[in-house]
Amino acid sequence: MTPHHQITGPDTGEVVVLAGSIGSNLSMWDPQVPRLVDAGFRVVRFDNRGHGRSPVPDGPSSMADLAGDVVELLDTLGIERAHLVGLSLGGMIGMWLGAHEPSRIDRLVLCCTSAKLGTPQMWEERATQATTKGMVSIADGSIGRWFTPGWIQANPGLAKEYHHMTATVPAAGYASCCAAIGGMDLRDALPSITAPTLVIGGRDDQATPPEHAQLIADRIPGARLELVDGAAHLGNVEQPEIFGELITEHLTAR
Numbered sequence: 001m002t003p004h005h006q007i008t009g010p011d012t013g014e015v016v017v018l019a020g021s022i023g024s025n026l027s028m029w030d031p032q033v034p035r036l037v038d039a040g041f042r043v044v045r046f047d048n049r050g051h052g053r054s055p056v057p058d059g060p061s062s063m064a065d066l067a068g069d070v071v072e073l074l075d076t077l078g079i080e081r082a083h084l085v086g087l088s089l090g091g092m093i094g095m096w097l098g099a100h101e102p103s104r105i106d107r108l109v110l111c112c113t114s115a116k117l118g119t120p121q122m123w124e125e126r127a128t129q130a131t132t133k134g135m136v137s138i139a140d141g142s143i144g145r146w147f148t149p150g151w152i153q154a155n156p157g158l159a160k161e162y163h164h165m166t167a168t169v170p171a172a173g174y175a176s177c178c179a180a181i182g183g184m185d186l187r188d189a190l191p192s193i194t195a196p197t198l199v200i201g202g203r204d205d206q207a208t209p210p211e212h213a214q215l216i217a218d219r220i221p222g223a224r225l226e227l228v229d230g231a232a233h234l235g236n237v238e239q240p241e242i243f244g245e246l247i248t249e250h251l252t253a254r
């Protein structure tokens with residue numbers, strides 16, 4: 001299914017696709033878009049299936065389904081090849097595409113993500129929580145994984161906005177993406193990725209801890225790892241300048 005998307009920046013710029021976390025929508029990339037546009041990129045960001053304004057699938061999805069949505073989006077827009085910056089679930093989509101659709105991916109930035117996260121049972125329980133207890137209960141839990149306590153205390157208004165972002169995701173859409181994460185194991189696929197890759201981890205990320213970033217960087221040939229202080233899971237929001245600089249530097253290096 002073609003996801004809802006937004007394009008910013010010059011028509012002639014190199015394309016960079018921004019792929020986000022479960023429980024988010026495309027506005028989670030607001031802190032990075034102006035810098036990427038200033039650097040000359042045409043930024044394409046989208047809502048994952050079942051999130052934001054994208055269609056809600058019927059039943060569980062796989063990582064191949066989510067990655068297929070990105071290929072469909074590129075085809076719809078007539079884009080042969082793009083850079084991909086993905087955070088968490090978005091990074092999983094990026095790894096899948098890097099391994100299975102290498103001709104479509106130029107450079108990769110994998111932020112706060114994992115090649116295998118938790119157990120299928122854990123994600124089944126999360127999906128059941130979404131559909132039985134509701135998305136406010138999911139948002140209550142995710143806000144403490146997404147941000148450090150200090151950031152939440154210093155930014156109560158923004159923390160409320162991000163809570164609202166998750167609380168308004170359709171439960172069926174969230175549950176469908178839980179299935180994709182629970183069924184994913186990309187560890188053995190990583191050595192086949194040829195895209196120049198930057199892996200960014202948050203030192204305070206307890207959802208996808210630094211060891212997960214290290215494993216990804218160890219297995220993708222030539223990948224570089226950066227660990228950022230003062231960043232939990234949504235590191236691009238908590239440390240927007242550092243993430244913006246690292247991403248732009250990787251995508252523009254010649």
Ligand SMILES: O=C(O)CC1=CCC(=O)O1
Pocket residue numbers: 020021022023087088089090117142145181207233
């Ligand atoms: O559990 C969370 O909210 C963190 C997370 C795991 C995968 C993802 O996209 O976000």
